[in-house]
Amino acid sequence: MRLLTLTTAILLLATACGGGEPKEPATTAPAEITVTSTAFREGGAIPSKYTCDGIGAAPPLAWTGTPSDAKAIALVVDDPDAPNGTFTHWIVLDLPPTTTVLTEVDHQANNSEGKPEYTPFCPPSGTHHYRFNVYALSQATNLADGSSLDEALKAIDSTTIARGRLTGVYRRQ
Secondary structure (H helix, E strand, C coil): CHHHHHHHHHHHHHHHHCCCCCCCCCCCCCCCCEEECCCCCCCCECCHHHECCCCCCCCCCEEECCCCCCCEEEEEEEECCCCCCCEEEEEEEEECCCCCECCCCCCEECCCCCCCCCCCECCCCCEEEEEEEEEEECCCCCCCCCCCHHHHHHHHHHHEEEEEEEEEEEECC
16 A cells, blocks of 8 residues: 555656656647847857856847748747756747847746746756747737746647747757
8 A cells, every 4th residue: 555655646746747748839830930049050059158157148039931921929948858858948929920030028928937937048967959949820829928838838839820940059068
C-alpha cells in the first residue's frame, strides 16, 4: 500500500510539472513569414546581452510575409531544450496585422513562470535552442492580459493562417 501511495504521488507531481508536453501551437499553417533579428542570424548564437547574463532584454525582431487577410499577429518565444519540457519565455498577443517590427508590447499572456512578461534566457547547462515564432491570425484572440499559457497557445493554434520562425542558440559560459 505504501508503494502504491508513493507511486501515485510521484505520478501526480510529474503531471503537475508538465514535463515533456508540447508548449507551442500545433498549427499546420504554411510557413510564409520570414522572421529576422539584427542581433543574430538563423541558427546563430544569441548575444549574452539578451540573456540573464546580460541586460535580459528581448532581442530585436522583425518579420515579412504576413498575409493580407491577417487580423492580428502573435509571438511565442520558447526553449524546447528545457529540462522539464518546452519552456515558454514569452507570449505576445493581438499585435496589429501591419506590425513588422517588435517595438512596444501591450498584450501578453502568461509564460511558463506564470508571468505576463519576457523571461530572459538562462539555460542551466548545455546549448539551448530558442525559437522566435511569429503567427498571423485570422482573428484577434481577445484574451485578457495574463491569460493562461495553455489558453493562449490554443487560441493561437485555432486561428493561425501563416507562421514563421527564427531559431537562435545560447550556452552559458
